[in-house]
Amino acid sequence: MCGIVGYIGYNDSKEILLKGLEKLEYRGYDSAGIAVINNEGVHVFKEKGRIVDLRAAVDTNVEASTGIGHTRWATHGVPSKTNSHPHQSASGRFTLVHNGVIENYDLLKREYLQNVSMKSETDTEIIVQLVELFANDGLSTEEAFRKTLTLLHGSYALALIDNQDQETIYVAKNKSPLLVGLGFGFNVVASDAMAMLQVTDKYVELMDKEMVIVKKDEVTIQNLDGEVINREPYTAELDASDIEKGTYPHYMLKEIDEQPAVMRKIIQNYQDQNGELKIDANIVSAMNDADRIYIVAAGTSYHSGLVGKQFIEEMAQIPVEVHISSEFGYNMPLLSKKPLFIFLSQSGETADSRQVLVQVKEMGHKSLTITNVPGSTLSREADYTLLLHAGPEIAVASTKAYTAQLAVLAILAEVTGKSRGLELSFSLIQELGIVANAMDVLCDSKEEFEAIAREYLATTRNCFFIGRGIDYYVGLEGALKLKEISYIQAEGFAGGELKHGTIALIEDGTPIIALATQGFVNLSIRGNVKEVVARGANPCIISMEGLNMDEDRFVIPEVHQTLTPLISVVPMQLISYYAALHRDCDVDKPRNLAKSVTVE
Numbered sequence: 001m002c003g004i005v006g007y008i009g010y011n012d013s014k015e016i017l018l019k020g021l022e023k024l025e026y027r028g029y030d031s032a033g034i035a036v037i038n039n040e041g042v043h044v045f046k047e048k049g050r051i052v053d054l055r056a057a058v059d060t061n062v063e064a065s066t067g068i069g070h071t072r073w074a075t076h077g078v079p080s081k082t083n084s085h086p087h088q089s090a091s092g093r094f095t096l097v098h099n100g101v102i103e104n105y106d107l108l109k110r111e112y113l114q115n116v117s118m119k120s121e122t123d124t125e126i127i128v129q130l131v132e133l134f135a136n137d138g139l140s141t142e143e144a145f146r147k148t149l150t151l152l153h154g155s156y157a158l159a160l161i162d163n164q165d166q167e168t169i170y171v172a173k174n175k176s177p178l179l180v181g182l183g184f185g186f187n188v189v190a191s192d193a194m195a196m197l198q199v200t201d202k203y204v205e206l207m208d209k210e211m212v213i214v215k216k217d218e219v220t221i222q223n224l225d226g227e228v229i230n231r232e233p234y235t236a237e238l239d240a241s242d243i244e245k246g247t248y249p250h251y252m253l254k255e256i257d258e259q260p261a262v263m264r265k266i267i268q269n270y271q272d273q274n275g276e277l278k279i280d281a282n283i284v285s286a287m288n289d290a291d292r293i294y295i296v297a298a299g300t301s302y303h304s305g306l307v308g309k310q311f312i313e314e315m316a317q318i319p320v321e322v323h324i325s326s327e328f329g330y331n332m333p334l335l336s337k338k339p340l341f342i343f344l345s346q347s348g349e350t351a352d353s354r355q356v357l358v359q360v361k362e363m364g365h366k367s368l369t370i371t372n373v374p375g376s377t378l379s380r381e382a383d384y385t386l387l388l389h390a391g392p393e394i395a396v397a398s399t400k401a402y403t404a405q406l407a408v409l410a411i412l413a414e415v416t417g418k419s420r421g422l423e424l425s426f427s428l429i430q431e432l433g434i435v436a437n438a439m440d441v442l443c444d445s446k447e448e449f450e451a452i453a454r455e456y457l458a459t460t461r462n463c464f465f466i467g468r469g470i471d472y473y474v475g476l477e478g479a480l481k482l483k484e485i486s487y488i489q490a491e492g493f494a495g496g497e498l499k500h501g502t503i504a505l506i507e508d509g510t511p512i513i514a515l516a517t518q519g520f521v522n523l524s525i526r527g528n529v530k531e532v533v534a535r536g537a538n539p540c541i542i543s544m545e546g547l548n549m550d551e552d553r554f555v556i557p558e559v560h561q562t563l564t565p566l567i568s569v570v571p572m573q574l575i576s577y578y579a580a581l582h583r584d585c586d587v588d589k590p591r592n593l594a595k596s597v598t599v600e
């Protein structure tokens with residue numbers, strides 16, 4: 001969470017920084033700030049709220065070709081102008097932006113900074129105060145910065161400027177993502193290549209515990225012992241139009257609509273010359289070597305992991321456990337003898353998942369990351385990576401990454417199964433094509449989902465999602481989508497579980513969204529619907545062609561029963577989207593959230 005940018009060159013930096021922050025707003029959006037430096041000194045502009053508020057606060061008369069910026073998701077201290085970044089040292093000489101959490105900030109404050117009065121409640125401020133303390137002791141800025149870094153425990157991506165030197169940005173990284181972008185006569189710093197795609201597509205990755213001296217025509221990477229590290233830049237393969245909303249009112253709607261195309265892209269990318277599905281042979285053999293697979297993920301990715309378990313067990317016949325990453329690290333189950341870990345993560349940056357990856361690597365276990373972001377931390381650090389090819393997902397609510405994860409998991413399961421001599425009774429590649437077509441139909445049925453949202457969710461306090469088998473997992477995802485963007489209290493339940501307690505919450509008119517896409521439990525889930533209707537609930541049954549009945553509110557096109565989650569989730573996404581609109585919520589940037597959760 002939090003996004004940082006920096007620019008050093010010949011042009012005025014303000015607009016470049018602001019535009020960069022707009023692209024990083026998905027990482028946090030409760031306050032923002034920039035600091036620019038020119039012959040008059042450092043000028044800091046900060047504001048509580050969005051980048052649009054910051055933009056209004058920036059003095060357009062100030063011109064400066066070096067600057068840093070930050071968009072915040074508060075961890076230490078409430079969202080406020082005072083707590084927003086950049087933070088400055090006591091004398092105002094040093095100015096800093098930070099993404100991450102300094103775990104030992106209190107200790108460092110007591111040990112080194114007892115005589116310094118802090119202006120903010122943040123952990124960040126101690127970093128900039130320490131740099132000044134060590135500089136006052138006679139160290140150069142570079143030495144003071146390095147000494148400070150050696151004292152920090154926790155995660156950080158940092159950019160620091162010194163008002164005695166307009167020619168340098170000091171940068172460092174540990175656990176939080178950070179890239180240096182290269183230009184002709186300028187260089188930039190960003191949490192994500194997307195932010196600076198406006199000026200360059202050439203980037204250098206930074207590793208943990210590295211610091212970088214960034215000048216307009218020179219970038220020097222060092223480790224914390226001061227040894228210089230040479231690293232080749234790469235070209236970020238991002239299409240600038242992928243990160244624009246175009247004519248859509250919200251990224252979320254655009255990303256929902258992109259799902260059929262993403263399906264087709266995945267089929268294309270995971271197909272060999274003979275038209276067969278393919279997966280890197282090393283990954284298939286890692287799957288085959290495993291006696292049990294552990295899927296570790298958070299949020300929506302955890303929900304796709306639950307479906308992925310079904311796929312892998314059914315198509316490859318390898319037992320799978322699915323775990324929430326924030327729990328797994330502290331409460332590790334008894335592992336099998338030859339585990340393979342699969343990390344599912346759209347962003348590839350989720351700190352809770354990364355913490356588990358670090359642990360299992362130390363234990364010597366193999367790992368595979370399935371992610372949308374090539375070069376992301378989880379991808380770099382795992383033994384293997386499979387990409388989602390979904391294109392940038394910007395709305396905080398994950399949509400196309402979920403369906404992409406399911407498609408890639410299905411392909412992984414099928415190819416592994418085949419390598420073990422297991423043949424499916426259907427052609428996965430063909431069925432995924434049918435899924436893409438069915439998604440098109442659903443994306444063309446928006447008025448119906450808008451009507452459902454209006455009828456069931458415009459004023460309700462709560463809503464339950466029920467399903468059986470794989471529909472239950474989609475219900476969990478439906479509930480998460482609805483609650484995170486519309487703030488309606490929503491929960492997903494296994495259809496048979498309600499009567500064990502939750503049914504007590506059913507009142508006259510309580511909306512129940514029931515999924516009925518599984519033939520073998522079609523009658524049972526309908527029985528569960530009757531139980532809640534008898535207690536006053538207002539049911540909205542979403543079924544599939546071939547299983548539909550008169551009482552159903554919407555019927556999705558028929559796809560293979562194993563793959564229904566890929567399409568039954570689309571109505572959940574669209575209903576949630578319209579519910580949020582009806583309730584005047586900020587769809588793309590819901591309150592209290594951020595897109596990539598890079599703190600534990």
Ligand code: M6R
Binds near residue numbers: 299302353484
């Ligand atoms: O980037 P990741 O897939 O690791 O993110 C995991 C969750 O933070 C994420 O899925 C979150 O739950 C979404 N906001 C849900 O829409």
